[in-house]
Amino acid sequence: MTCREHGFDCDFDIVSEDEAELIEFVQTHAKSNHGISPSEEDVRKMIHAA
Template structure:
């Protein structure tokens, strides 16, 4: 099953969206985006909180 995260769902004014079958890969991509783009540190639980099934 694919999972996705849309940055706006996390409260950011940003069009970033990522979708992946690999949950661990998705989490790392979101954490990297949050740090590099928004200077935010997201935990795995933070990402799981905004992750949806796609």
């Protein structure tokens, strides 16, 4: 998934076979780059909405 797909002006692209790892990457990235702290559930919805 990419940030851009979710409305962020950001080219961050995350690819992982492991959903737990993917969620962790997204949470870390979102916090340090976008100043938001999505819950695991929020991230999961983002992944599956893509």
